[in-house]
Amino acid sequence: MNSEDFLRASLERGEACLAAADLEALVAGQGSPQAAEHLPRCAYCRGEVEVLRSFLEGVPTAEESSSVRRIEQNLRTSAAWKGDRRSTGPWAFLGRPRVGMAAAGLAAALAVGVFLNQPRPSAPEADTVDVVRSMDIVGIAPTGDLAEPPSAVRWSAVPGAVRYRVSLEEVDGTSIWRQTASSAELVLPAEARELMTDRKTLRWAVSAEDGESKTLATSTSLPFRFVRGSK
Amino acid sequence: MSSLTDEELVAKYLEAGRPAGTRYADELFQRHYGRVALWCFRLAGDREMATDLAQDVFVKAWAHLDHFRMDSRFSTWLYMIARNHCFNALRQKQRSKEDAMDRADIEDFPGTAAGFDRDLEQKELTGVAREIMAAELSPVEAKVMMLHFVEDVPLPAISRTLGLENASGAKAYVVSAKRKLKTALNRLALRSRRPSTGEGSTPDE
Numbered sequence: 062m063n064s065e066d067f068l069r070a071s072l073e074r075g076e077a078c079l080a081a082a083d084l085e086a087l088v089a090g091q092g093s094p095q096a097a098e099h100l101p102r103c104a105y106c107r108g109e110v111e112v113l114r115s116f117l118e119g120v121p122t123a124e125e126s127s128s129v130r131r132i133e134q135n136l137r138t139s140a141a142w143k144g145d146r147r148s149t150g151p152w153a154f155l156g157r158p159r160v161g162m163a164a165a166g167l168a169a170a171l172a173v174g175v176f177l178n179q180p181r182p183s184a185p186e187a188d189t190v191d192v193v194r195s196m197d198i199v200g201i202a203p204t205g206d207l208a209e210p211p212s213a214v215r216w217s218a219v220p221g222a223v224r225y226r227v228s229l230e231e232v233d234g235t236s237i238w239r240q241t242a243s244s245a246e247l248v249l250p251a252e253a254r255e256l257m258t259d260r261k262t263l264r265w266a267v268s269a270e271d272g273e274s275k276t277l278a279t280s281t282s283l284p285f286r287f288v289r290g291s292k
Numbered sequence: 293m294s295s296l297t298d299e300e301l302v303a304k305y306l307e308a309g310r311p312a313g314t315r316y317a318d319e320l321f322q323r324h325y326g327r328v329a330l331w332c333f334r335l336a337g338d339r340e341m342a343t344d345l346a347q348d349v350f351v352k353a354w355a356h357l358d359h360f361r362m363d364s365r366f367s368t369w370l371y372m373i374a375r376n377h378c379f380n381a382l383r384q385k386q387r388s389k390e391d392a393m394d395r396a397d398i399e400d401f402p403g404t405a406a407g408f409d410r411d412l413e414q415k416e417l418t419g420v421a422r423e424i425m426a427a428e429l430s431p432v433e434a435k436v437m438m439l440h441f442v443e444d445v446p447l448p449a450i451s452r453t454l455g456l457e458n459a460s461g462a463k464a465y466v467v468s469a470k471r472k473l474k475t476a477l478n479r480l481a482l483r484s485r486r487p488s489t490g491e492g493s494t495p496d497e
């Protein structure tokens with residue numbers, strides 16, 4: 062056994078290792094007695110809990126924000142997951158837009174990848190996949206780490222919307238506070254700000270409705286947290 | 293729809309089936325775009341690869357959503373998909389690149405140290421090493437070691453994912469973890485060779 066195999070063997074997942082539900086409970090500070098007993102005896106699970114935490118509670122830094130927003134926008138406009146793949150097998154990627162290439166400005170590749178292989182009813186409306194369609198709604202603020210609990214949330218207005226529904230969520234998506242607004246901003250009352258305790262990551266999202274309560278657009282949820290003493 | 297939890301959205305989706313239930317999946321996935329985007333960006337280190345990874349994660353989640361059994365939260369289930377997909381992709385990318393250099397300085401590690409293997413069966417040795425790893429490593433060291441040696445994640449990607457200041461950040465944790473393990477194994481080896489010498493014989497590092 063060489064040294065790398067040895068290291069791997071002493072670190073890898075074992076039979077007694079924790080299931081996903083145990084890991085998420087530990088991240089939430091609610092692990093079962095069995096899980097709590099296993100954890101100090103297993104480097105793999107200790108690592109796994111922390112990596113899951115970084116996924117669930119990660120907040121983009123100021124430097125990361127614009128890139129992350131752009132990736133989100135690309136996900137929203139391409140919605141490749143809905144089954145845009147035309148074929149399977151090694152060449153399947155030719156049949157769906159690789160928006161990463163578009164982001165890098167490869168206009169020619171985009172023309173082949175998006176418009177030839179994926180005929181759309183109204184192709185000219187989107188010269189690049191970074192264009193936000195009119196029915197999208199984009200959260201503007203708050204996001205990232207904040208020195209104080211935010212006083213308001215703001216987003217991009219949606220044409221035809223008469224009402225916006227704003228929700229604050231735990232990192233697992235559980236809604237903890239809701240309010241409606243008639244314009245693209247909502248001043249947060251004390252009861253909402255009190256939910257923003259020091260270093261606790263929350264997310265917020267907004268959806269737009271027309272006069273018949275039909276949802277026109279829903280934003281992605283944006284993470285933020287109040288960190289006492291941050292810049 | 294925004295008042296429903298993730299798991300309620302999945303239930304509605306499963307009840308309605310495709311294509312009628314697609315709007316529930318749409319809402320569900322939208323909620324997690326930001327989280328997956330950030331995760332992929334930190335692992336990949338560039339926007340282009342991160343966008344492709346994030347797309348792949350949602351393609352897979354959509355393909356397997358019918359098999360989600362609610363035995364964890366949806367966000368954790370999505371994490372498992374993102375984790376496995378991204379680690380695999382990085383592994384493939386890395387295989388053709390320079391990562392071997394990262395590993396070269398691990399070769400002095402004591403797993404095959406002369407004399408030691410004879411004293412302890414390999415299996416027993418691994419068991420002891422597992423205990424030492426768990427007992428001695430700090431939470432950050434455990435994370436770094438698990439990601440690097442079990443999942444083959446390159447050190448710079450680990451540094452970004454865990455918010456360690458720079459590329460030498462993750463490497464420093466590997467070095468300190470190795471040192472701890474080596475010290476503990478040496479101590480143990482000496483003790484097992486001279487069982488009668490008792491407590492006071494622990495060697496200096």
Ligand SMILES: [Zn+2]
Nearest residue numbers: 078079103106
């Ligand atoms: Zn374990």
